[in-house]
Amino acid sequence: MSQTSATPLAPVEIPSIPLAQIAPWALFFGLLGLLAIFFVSADQGAVSIPSGMLLHEFVHDGRHLLGYPCH
Template structure:
């Protein structure tokens, strides 16, 4: 009769689903912020140049032309 072996533990994922979800949310927020700083010319803010003026120094700091 063959010797019984103990059950092998299930493999744990390298990245937990919670960490993956958090990382994806952070990436989405960073992409949105980079769009707002670099490319939005009032299209999202719907209040003229308010967002442009708010992000103006950040644009120059990052080297994004805005004039």
């Protein structure tokens, strides 16, 4: 036997964040994501700040996991 006691729920207030307040953070994390996608997909060590294949090797498994051509 199911008991359906209807207790009134308190109304949930959804906080609203103004767009002007969240836009700089969205831009920052969007650019950070694009940078991560670049390093995973296209970086071959030519433009890396620590020159060489360090970042390439660091994201190498992610590159293969996502199906980017590598070697």
